[in-house]
Every structure is written in C-alpha cells, then in structure tokens.
Amino acid sequence: MTTDAMALERGYMPGMRVYNLKLGMWVFLLSEVMFFTGLIGSYIILRFAHPTQFAEPGVVLNVPLTAFNTFVLICSSVTMVKAYAAIATGDQKGLKIWLLATIALGTFFVGIQVFEYIALAQHGFVPMASAYAAEGGALYGSTFYTMTGFHGTHVTIGVLCLWFVLWRAWKGAYSADSLGGVEIVGLYWHFVDLVWIILFTIVYLI
C-alpha cells in the first residue's frame, strides 16, 4: 500500500505533471495538427493527381515576399519566447513590450497576406473555378486560398488572444509563479508558426 500512501501525500494524481490549462492546450493542438493534416493531405493528393492544374513554383506566387513574411512570423515566435522569459523572471515591463512586439509582427504578417491576396486576385488567381484566369487551374486557387486562408485565420485568432493576454498583463495578472496564460498562448503561437513553415514549403517552394 505504499503507492496509496504516496498518492495520499500528493493529493490528486496529475497524470502528466502539467497544469490543466497547459495540458488542455496540448490536447487541442493535437486536433489542430489533424485539421491541417487533412488540408495538406488533400492538397498533396490533388496535386499528384492533377499536376497540370498547378503552376511551377514562383510563376504565380510571389515567393520572395512570402519568404520575407515567413521570416517575420519566425521573428514573432522569438519575441513570444522573450515575453515568456521576461515574466518567468518577474519582469512585467519586458512582458508587455515583447507581447506588443509579437502582436505587431503577427498583424504585419496578416497584413502582408491580405496584400498578397489582393495582388493575386488582380492577376486572375482566385478560388472560383468560374473566374479563374491565371496559370495552372482552378484547383490551384481552391487549395491555395483554403490552406493559407485557414492559416491566416489562425494567426488572426492568435493576435486576438495576444491582445487579451496583453490586457491581462496590463492589469498585472501574471507573475513568475502564475504565467499560465502567457505560456499557453505561446504554445498556440509557436504551433501556428510551425504550420506556416510547412505550408510555405509545400505550397510556395515545392
């Protein structure tokens, strides 16, 4: 009965040794992985089945611009880590500054994406089969806008969550002992960043 005695001392049995919110975020991100797996898998299947529907890399899409945008998003992950590192040492001012930097970079990323969409649409690269006029075929537009659009939506939601965390940081809700909110929004942010690196590779580069 020694295990029971230990359990008694410990109280409840947190099977993963992490707090609920963090565990819940990890579990949620697993489902996000499956969501993007579904989209990316469909893209791969459609592209292999209909290679003529897809233009060569760089012909339609603006790779240098998006490469720069990718760099921006990676930088935002760095600032997110800096925000977490700041509050881990109790640095309230650093937390707010780095959160603001992350929000700025994330917003910039979405802005560039909107700019890119407008430019592409003006060249006849649209998701609608009826109006498609660029190189490749309608499937190219369908898959491109669906995948990057869902990623952009995730970044936008992330930015909104960051505003919420910033608002709470302003009210002094976080400290070195209590930084769950910063940590889980960081997890989400890194996940969205990681998905973009995969999307950028398979949609723009390959």
Add this chain to the structure above:
Amino acid sequence: MSTAEAAIGDRTAAHEHVDHDIPFIRKYVFSTDHKTIAKQFMFMSLFFLVVGGLLAMMMRWQLGYPSQPMPGGAILPETMAPGGILLPEFYNSLVTMHGTIMIFFAIMPLLVGFFGNLLIPLQVGAPDMAFPRLNMASFWLAFPAGLLMLASFLVEGGAAGAGWTSYAPLSASGEYTGVYLGQQLWLVSLTILGFSSLAGAVNYITTVINWRAPGMTWFRLPLATWSLFITSILILLAIPILAGALIMLLFDQTIGTTFFLPAGGGEPLLWQHLFWFFGHPEVYILILPAMGIASDLIANGARKPIFGYHAMVLAIIGIAFLGWIVWGHHMFQSGMNPMLGTTFMVSTMFIAVPSAIKTFNWLGTLWGGDIHFTTPVLHGLAFVSMFIIGGLSGIFMASTPVDIYIHDTYFIVAHIHYVLFGGSLFAIFGGITFWFPKLFGTIMNERWGKIHWVLTMIFYNLVFFPMHSIGLQGHMRRLYDPTQYEYLEPLQPMNVFITISAFLLIAVQLIFVVNFFHSIWKGKKAGPNPWNANSLEWTVPSPPPHGNFATVPVVYRGPYEYSSPESDEDFLLQTTPPRDQQQPEPHATPAPEGA
C-alpha cells in the same frame, strides 16, 4: 508543481459554492456543473432520438405502402408530401436526416455528451470537469447546431438529400439534388457540432489525465470511463478531418471551388477518403462508450469482478487503434487498387480479435455469476447479444468478394442497426436506468423497465432481422419504391411486416418515456448506492451535490471487486480502506480477525 497545487486549491474552493447561491439561469440554463450539462445533453439527444425515430417511421410507411397517403401526412406541406404521399425528393431528405440526426444528434451526444459528462468526473473522483465553462460552451454549440439541422427542413429545396455520408459530387452541387441551402445548412450545422465535440473531448481527456482522485491509478478506472477516454481521443483526432472536409465541400457549394467536382478538376473520391477517415473512427465513437457502459452493467449484475479487466482495456485501445487503418472497407466499390482493398480487408478482419476478446470477457464475467436480472443488466445482456449479431454481419462486408454482392443493400442497413440500435441504444437505455439515481435521486420503475425491455427486444429484432434476408435478395438501401422492380415484388409482404413491427417498436418506446418522467417525480427515492456497486459515484448522495465529493475520495482498489472475500457484503467500494489499515471510517466493515 505549484500550479498543480493551485489547481487543487481551486477545487476545494468549488466545494464552498452551495447550490442555493447560484441564480436560476446559471444553475439550469448556462450551468457549468457537469451533472446539469449532462442532463441538458440527455434531454436534447432524447428529443432528437424521437425526431429521428419519426423520420424513420415515415420511411417505413413509404416502403410498406408505397405511394399511398400516409396517415397524418396531410399536415406536411405540398413540397414534402402532396396529399400525404411522400415525394421521392422528400424521401431522400428523410434518409439523409434520419442518419444524420441519429448519429450526430442522438447517439453521439447521448454516449459522449451525456454519459461522458455525467460519469467521468464522478468516476475519477473529481468535483467537476477540468474546464467547466468550456463544457458549457460544448452544449451551447451542440444545441443550436441541432436546431439549424432541423431548420433545414423548412428552407427552399428542403433538407439535405445526399445521404448521411454526403458523397460528392452529389452533395457538391445543388444541380444534382435540387437541394441548395439545405445541404449548406447541413454542412454548417455539422461544423458547429464538430467544435462542440472538440470542446468536450479536450475536457474529458484533461479531466481523466489530471483530475483522478488519490489512488485512482489508470487500471482502477471503471471501464465506462476508460472507454469514454479512448473515445475522446478518437473524437479529438477524427473530427478535425471531418471539419476540413465539410468546409471544403461548403466552399464547393458556395464560393465555387472545385475540390470534389470533377468538372473543375476535383476528385470526388477524395471526399470519400476524408469522410471515412473520420467516419470509421466515428463508428467506434458510437460503440466504444456503449461497450464500457455494458461492462459496468454486466459486472454489477453478475456480482463478479469483470473478467480480464486489463484485456478489456487493451481491447478498447486495440479497437480504437485499428479504427484508423480500416476506412477503405467502406469504399470497396468505389474503385480501388485490389492490393489496397485486400490490405483494408485484412486490417478490418483484425478488429474481430479485440471485439471477440471483449465478448468472451463479458461471457466470462457472467459465467457462474449470481446474476441479478435487473433492467440495466437485461439491457447489458441485450447489448452483448445484439452486438454479436451486428459484429458477425460486419465480417460479411469486411470481405471484399461478399461486399461486392451485399453493398448498398438492406443487409448493410440491418448491420448498422444491429450495432447502433441493438448495441449502442440498448446500452444507453441500460445506462440511463442504472445511473438514473445519480441524475434525479430516484429509481426507475423496475417492472415497467422490464416490460419495455422485453417488448423493445422483440420488436427490434422483428424489424431488423428480416432486413438481412431482403438485403441478400437484392433489396437496395435508400430505395424509394420497392414495387418499381419486378424482382422485389415477392419481398413486399416482408416490407409490410417490417413496417408494422417498426410502428410497434416506436409505440413501445412510450413505455420508457412515461416511466422516465413518472420516475423523476414519483419514483422511489434512492440511497447513495441502490445497485450495490463499487465505483466512486456510488459513494456520494443521489443526486450528487454541487462539487460532488464532500472530501477528496481516496481509492484503494479497482471498481469491480464484487463478492470479494475482503468484504462481508457482495460488493466492496473503491473507497473502503483495506482491512490491514482500517481506521474508524463510515464505510468501513468491521475486521473480524481484529488484526
């Protein structure tokens, strides 16, 4: 570690809330209490169960008495049934919506939303779910999604008519079915429901992993909780695939993308792959919790420990894992490399192994037991026997050569209903009867429960067993009018027989409804443990108070220690301390050795 302690601090704070502190709307409508949310899910899904049943009755009328005016059909508008005669287009909507409503809005929320919410915190020893507000959101997403689904009957063109599987390109363009908005509402409704299921799954998984009571090790969890935990993992990973596919199909319908439309270069088969990659795990989402519930009922009825507890757990995990690599068996007729088809056939056959392990363990549990034939146990026995029939007919369609002959016939309809009605629904009836005290503090009437069980068992078999036969004779599934084919004419008397049996089947469900509501208000008051069961929910009052446990329960053993020599009674609560460390405790039985 500090955060974990903080979480425990929150939990004790939850105890300090007393019921009467909470205003009405927070207590009954926007409640965060898992037991209230469980009740909300139960009433919602029982309502949809009735709706789905009535849709089926309309289909049965048309099949038994093709193109004759349906009694009461005059209340339906001209666009559905002019003069009470069902239109073929409306029949397509009935087929689609019966499947959709029963699977997504009746059985799934009953098993996962209702039993998951009710049982998981009680059985692991937690005061509530890990994320109570997310839990509330889960219900308040599911309910509007259901209303949206029902509303689609009222829009122009009627409800979705492309089958519950919504195969593209039939579903991808309104030109083929005449249904535009109805199909789009179907897609939006299921997407919203997907968010609800995800919120639930995140909650259940976190609760089981992190909020088990002291001493509640993984292998002391009741099988109902184990199966709900594994089911939650399936939901977590399968639903996003469906959501992605639904959204792509919605884009095809609305903004003119071409994912599934061959005219624009799309792939209709891609929809089938995405749908069944979700759909086969979904099948196990609909049966695994029923297996867990039946295990609890049967062990309780046999007054014996469940036979092979570890094997039962591993079989649940095995079935869940195999569920991911068998989706192609739904597509044997869709055009597939025969080598790939064989792979899917073999992987499907493997599922017979964990399923048989479970079946023989149920039989082993019953073997030599002092079986108390209470209503829940009878439903548990019905589950096992009907699941065997449904499982065996599944092997027929798992083999490609046989499937070529029987696919899209009533044999398939018989199979799915043997698993979903005979399996899941009997377990649900049994589970509701068994845990009724934990919902309303009373016991359901045993005599009427047994009468309901006997009649349901008889009429259920009279409805669905003949479907095997007419299916093998070539009666197509989703067929509007069987009399339009000469070779089906000899089967028409059987169709009439099935239809009459189906009417009787739904009529006897009234017994359950009356018993249910009568027992809420007039039922016998239940003590904490009316069934002499062992798991944690039976250590607290019926119904459990807000926060469930007055003090953190301490668990000493597994949940199936029936007829243990350690106890003078034939049950042994998980919280009863072992004899060698007995302290003065309310539940403790006196130690005769005095050691």
